Amino acid sequence: MLRRLALIALPLTAMVATSGTAQSSANIAGRWRTDDGNAIILVAPCAGNARQFCGRITQMTNPTLARATDTNNPDESLRSRPLVGVPVLTGLTPSGQRFTGRGYSPEEGRNFNATVHVENGRLNVRGCVAVFCRTVVWTRAQ
Template sequence: MMKIVMLTTLLFFGWNRWPWPTNDGDRIVGQWYSEDRNQKYEISRNGTTYSAKLVWMAEPNHPDGSPKRDENNPDPAKRQQPLLGMTVFWGLTYRNGSWIDGKTYSPKQGRTVDCSLRLRSNNELELTGSIGIVKRSRTWKRA
């Protein structure tokens, strides 16, 4: 009898600690390469929303060795922050197979726009930024 109680207890506690995704939206959690493979992003879930930050760059520094910074940010106070570690999209919620209602920031343009995501396959993620009816999509590959 004691063996059965111990086995049941181990199975119960082990099952609850197993790293199962807590919902279907967690399929995007992890690391992804940009289309040109020059950057890598880490997507995470924060409560009920998803965000990504830049975690690796092929060329994180200028030729003089100084880190590349957010030089095009419309807020002058933020122009000195390094690109590496920057949050590039946030606020996405998972609904009906897509991640929607988020924002993405492009350091190249210094602009924040609406964004959405959808998995094209288990290893391909389509990120779409939009301003009104104008849309632009990029495909990231799972790292």
């Protein structure tokens, strides 16, 4: 009896694990309001690679930042580009229930290793440079 239950439970466990990964992919996609409320980020499959996710600024919600540029970018030739359109998450690939890739902070003009996951309907974005890490929490935008 126990052996039969184990044989039934094994495929069910595999189906649940597979659907959880598919659900987490769907969960990170969408429009997210940054922790400071200043921007909306669209997270979607990357152009040219539907297996990875990318995020780019699609709107500045703070009117004083509406015409802001990427002034802190380490690449001097990019400092005059508008913040709207700037990629802030790139190459996010699934790793269990999380996604790992690269991030960019226009405020600091810094690139970082990014780990992203959804928890309680919010997007946790963890950025690490060397051994220093920081997590910010984004909420779904309407």
